[in-house]
């Protein structure tokens with residue numbers, strides 16, 4: 411999801427009533443296993459990495475106190491639709507398109523029987539509009555036929571919907587349902603590696619590595635804050651280490667160690683040598 415702020419946002423844990431309506435019974439809210447079937451084995455993090463993760467979590471909360479989803483939505487169906495549209499597209503662009511989409515198709519039932527050509531026209535400006543229109547209608551049809559018209563909250567159910575991957579499923583869980591969910595996009599993956607919270611490249615393995623480092627109730631907002639930091643400070647090509655408030659704890663900082671020590675003073679923990687890594 412993009413980082414620009416929309417006019418209407420929904421914070422975590424504000425729509426628990428939606429979760430209660432879900433037909434799914436099994437909760438994964440407190441699952442933080444060391445091993446996951448799809449993510450493979452996750453080694454227990456060292457104390458040094460754990461301490462760094464805890465400090466990064468603390469600082470990101472201070473730097474970005476407001477961690478909100480910036481896709482305009484009123485319920486799980488709308489956020490699911492908007493998140494499908496956000497692939498390869500900014501939140502701002504999606505937020506321009508969805509009001510008209512939801513005016514024509516306010517419910518899964520309405521969207522499930524929509525004319526694909528009409529939906530294509532409505533979402534054309536978000537790019538990949540033919541695939542997105544097909545996925546939107548397919549998602550709505552699946553919600554109607556397999557989940558009684560209610561968007562499910564279990565990841566295993568969500569990822570069976572057309573156009574919905576693990577990242578989107580975790581957005582739904584953390585933003586709408588108030589459940590643990592840690593979406594890993596390109597920013598979250600890059601920053602997690604630069605901060606040496608993990609060496610994994612695969613997004614699912616990154617997600618499980620972060621699960622082992624962070625309390626479940628922090629997963630969703632940690633992801634949102636890393637995305638903000640990736641967009642504003644830790645750019646893929648030109649990270650602004652000189653102004654970064656994580657520089658003294660970041661092993662990939664480009665700042666000389668002496669410079670970091672001066673700026674951080676006595677609070678700087680031993681976190682390894684400063685070097686850049688992408």
Ligand code: SF4
Pocket residue numbers: 601604605643644645649650651654655656657658660661662663664
């Ligand atoms: S110090 Fe540099 S590499 Fe590390 S998080 Fe900050 S901007 Fe990114």
